[in-house]
Amino acid sequence: MTGFTEDELIETIGKILSGEAPGVRLGAGRDDAALVEPGRHLVILTADMLVEGVHFELTTMSARDLGYRAVTVNVSDVAAMGGSPRFGLVTLGLPKDTEASWVVELFGGLREGGDEYAVALVGGDLSRADRVVISVTVTGEVPDGGAVTRSGARPGDRIVVTGALGAAAGGLRLSRADPHLAGSAVASEWGRSLLAALFRPLARVGEGQSLAQAGATAMMDVSDGLSLDLSRLCKASGVGAAVALDRVPVAEGVRELCRELGEGDPLIMALEGGEDFELLATLPAGAVQPAAASLRERFATPLTDIGEVRTQVGVVALDPEGRERPLEPRGWDHFAG
Amino acid sequence: MTGFTEDELIETIGKILSGEAPGVRLGAGRDDAALVEPGRHLVILTADMLVEGVHFELTTMSARDLGYRAVTVNVSDVAAMGGSPRFGLVTLGLPKDTEASWVVELFGGLREGGDEYAVALVGGDLSRADRVVISVTVTGEVPDGGAVTRSGARPGDRIVVTGALGAAAGGLRLSRADPHLAGSAVASEWGRSLLAALFRPLARVGEGQSLAQAGATAMMDVSDGLSLDLSRLCKASGVGAAVALDRVPVAEGVRELCRELGEGDPLIMALEGGEDFELLATLPAGAVQPAAASLRERFATPLTDIGEVRTQVGVVALDPEGRERPLEPRGWDHFAG
Numbered sequence: 279m280t281g282f283t284e285d286e287l288i289e290t291i292g293k294i295l296s297g298e299a300p301g302v303r304l305g306a307g308r309d310d311a312a313l314v315e316p317g318r319h320l321v322i323l324t325a326d327m328l329v330e331g332v333h334f335e336l337t338t339m340s341a342r343d344l345g346y347r348a349v350t351v352n353v354s355d356v357a358a359m360g361g362s363p364r365f366g367l368v369t370l371g372l373p374k375d376t377e378a379s380w381v382v383e384l385f386g387g388l389r390e391g392g393d394e395y396a397v398a399l400v401g402g403d404l405s406r407a408d409r410v411v412i413s414v415t416v417t418g419e420v421p422d423g424g425a426v427t428r429s430g431a432r433p434g435d436r437i438v439v440t441g442a443l444g445a446a447a448g449g450l451r452l453s454r455a456d457p458h459l460a461g462s463a464v465a466s467e468w469g470r471s472l473l474a475a476l477f478r479p480l481a482r483v484g485e486g487q488s489l490a491q492a493g494a495t496a497m498m499d500v501s502d503g504l505s506l507d508l509s510r511l512c513k514a515s516g517v518g519a520a521v522a523l524d525r526v527p528v529a530e531g532v533r534e535l536c537r538e539l540g541e542g543d544p545l546i547m548a549l550e551g552g553e554d555f556e557l558l559a560t561l562p563a564g565a566v567q568p569a570a571a572s573l574r575e576r577f578a579t580p581l582t583d584i585g586e587v588r589t590q591v592g593v594v595a596l597d598p599e600g601r602e603r604p605l606e607p608r609g610w611d612h613f614a615g
Numbered sequence: 616m617t618g619f620t621e622d623e624l625i626e627t628i629g630k631i632l633s634g635e636a637p638g639v640r641l642g643a644g645r646d647d648a649a650l651v652e653p654g655r656h657l658v659i660l661t662a663d664m665l666v667e668g669v670h671f672e673l674t675t676m677s678a679r680d681l682g683y684r685a686v687t688v689n690v691s692d693v694a695a696m697g698g699s700p701r702f703g704l705v706t707l708g709l710p711k712d713t714e715a716s717w718v719v720e721l722f723g724g725l726r727e728g729g730d731e732y733a734v735a736l737v738g739g740d741l742s743r744a745d746r747v748v749i750s751v752t753v754t755g756e757v758p759d760g761g762a763v764t765r766s767g768a769r770p771g772d773r774i775v776v777t778g779a780l781g782a783a784a785g786g787l788r789l790s791r792a793d794p795h796l797a798g799s800a801v802a803s804e805w806g807r808s809l810l811a812a813l814f815r816p817l818a819r820v821g822e823g824q825s826l827a828q829a830g831a832t833a834m835m836d837v838s839d840g841l842s843l844d845l846s847r848l849c850k851a852s853g854v855g856a857a858v859a860l861d862r863v864p865v866a867e868g869v870r871e872l873c874r875e876l877g878e879g880d881p882l883i884m885a886l887e888g889g890e891d892f893e894l895l896a897t898l899p900a901g902a903v904q905p906a907a908a909s910l911r912e913r914f915a916t917p918l919t920d921i922g923e924v925r926t927q928v929g930v931v932a933l934d935p936e937g938r939e940r941p942l943e944p945r946g947w948d949h950f951a952g
Contacts, residue, residue: 285847303657304762304764308764309696309764309765309766309851310691310692310696310765310835310836311659311660311661311692311693311696312659312661313657313658313659313660313696313757313762313764314657314660315657315658316653316654316656316658317653318653319653320640320650320651320653321651321652321653321754322649322650323648323649323650323651323702323737323754324648324738325706325738325739325740325750326706327706327707327708327740327742327748327750328742329742329743329745329748331745332708332742332743332744355648356647356648358648359646359648359650361648367660367661367662367752369663369752370664371664400660401662402662403663403664403750405666405669405670406669407664407746408666408745408746409744409745411744411748413662413664413740415660415662415706415752417660417754425640425641425650427641427645427646427650428645428646428647429646510622514645514646
């Protein structure tokens with residue numbers, strides 16, 4: 279850290295994160311720990327770590343986007359339970375030569391993400407590290423009996439997904455593409471929407487609560503790719519699934535990107551690209567239309583029926599002719615070679 | 616990670632951490648997030664990050680001790696508020712070549728720490744990283760009005776500290792000393808107690824609650840060294856302090872170590888060595904004797920009166936002749952050159 283001592287930095291961060299937030303008795307940088315009021319509902323607890331060189335590169339991701347993202351990925355896990363986020367904690371490892379201004383920007387992004395989702399950031403820890411590493415914990419609330427886990431999918435349920443898939447993977451590919459090829463794409467509307475999906479992902483908090491109220495039997499966020507995450511949901515529920523490939527919603531710009539770069543399969547990017555933070559849920563057949571209408575009216579978010587939960591274990595893909603083949607659970611494994 | 620895929624590792628960790636714990640509806644490795652029951656009291660939230668090469672070295676700290684320690688340092692922050700720990704989350708960054716057996720040992724240590732302090736570890740995240748980094752969040756509870764912050768010290772209050780200081784710093788020095796010099800020390804009773812303080816620090820949970828009940832006006836844990844942490848407490852309270860140097864409790868073995876190695880000042884190690892996780896508190900003068908009796912009877916933990924809170928800002932040291940000099944707030948700054 280250049281420019282600040284640890285105590286000075288903690289004081290500065292405390293100022294960035296300060297502000298009256300409901301339920302906060304003692305906030306960031308003030309004491310050994312934070313003090314908040316309990317809610318009346320069940321408590322959701324989730325934490326995610328973002329590591330430089332694994333989840334992001336300092337050369338392509340701004341400090342502000344990184345902070346915002348670190349909040350969003352956790353809020354998405356709360357959304358996937360059907361809950362409301364409440365409080366956040368941030369632990370941060372920083373290389374010795376990190377500029378204080380970069381850290382201030384990072385906390386600006388954390389604050390921005392916190393404000394977006396009404397998460398009060400109440401504490402955490404700072405450390406030296408070889409590379410930047412940020413771990414955020416978010417607490418949330420959900421009424422008793424209202425949480426939607428991964429394990430409740432039943433044969434006959436429909437499989438639905440919010441929004442569209444593959445945008446973040448497209449944005450990543452675009453951000454890494456040869457500038458000569460990608461130049462005009464970056465300037466196009468679809469190119470910008472792909473980069474926005476990568477750098478400013480949205481967590482579907484309202485949508486998750488609506489799906490829970492609509493009777494979702496199982497739900498999770500699509501963080502590691504649809505095919506891998508659906509296989510996890512099915513495993514947790516002890517069921518199988520059939521996905522109609524022509525119904526999988528491919529995000530705007532993904533087809534254009536593949537055409538422009540002359541490589542890549544839009545459907546594969548939608549099936550296997552992670553980090554879109556859309557919600558994957560199962561619903562009784564009769565609940566799909568009302569849920570879709572609710573999401574459209576309240577959030578302008580599409581909800582797409584992409585297939586069916588089956589008794590037989592395993593996830594299969596159905597092509598437009600109705601032929602089945604196994605859908606390999608490919609996606610993001612943090613330890614895969 | 617060698618030996619496991621990410622999903623297999625998460626399943627294994629879920630088994631290590633599993634077990635019926637009060638209030639846990641959905642525990643580790645089960646879903647997008649954990650689900651726990653709310654308490655009736657105020658919620659304490661705290662998080663700490665331990666980084667390889669900064670807080671520990673893999674060559675000198677076992678996976679099991681590291682896991683135990685990662686829980687303890689957070690529980691100590693809950694103890695310093697006068698609270699009871701409840702739930703924990705673990706995020707972990709691991710180099711690609713980490714042995715699965717090492718990770719299993721680490722979670723064994725986390726579980727052991729969780730069991731020691733009745734902290735149910737309910738979730739977290741795994742990631743790849745260049746070096747091992749572990750971030751633990753612990754939640755706790757404290758009755759409304761019962762939390763002890765750093766900011767309530769009043770002029771005239773006595774300054775007390777639990778246990779004795781300098782043992783972890785002594786253990787660190789011993790673990791790094793020339794084996795020829797340190798060999799017999801490591802085998803001695805005092806040497807072993809120093810190493811135990813380093814590798815298996817204790818969090819003073821019961822003591823923190825007793826001090827809160829005894830009327831502590833301010834409290835914090837001594838994680839970065841007495842002189843630095845006392846200066847923080849005084850700053851937060853807007854007061855000063857005078858510490859009687861001959862009353863500062865120097866941990867058993869620290870004097871022997873300095874004699875054996877022929878270097879180091881036991882008092883400096885007690886004043887500036889961090890990571891002992893003793894509690895530093897201020898109490899009205901009349902409350903010291905009853906508090907000390909309570910800690911002795913209930914926990915066999917000494918409580919030592921080391922000085923007085925003053926109106927005048929700044930921390931001074933009093934030598935046995937009553938002469939004052941400023942006590943420099945030296946200790947552990949994670950970003951100091």
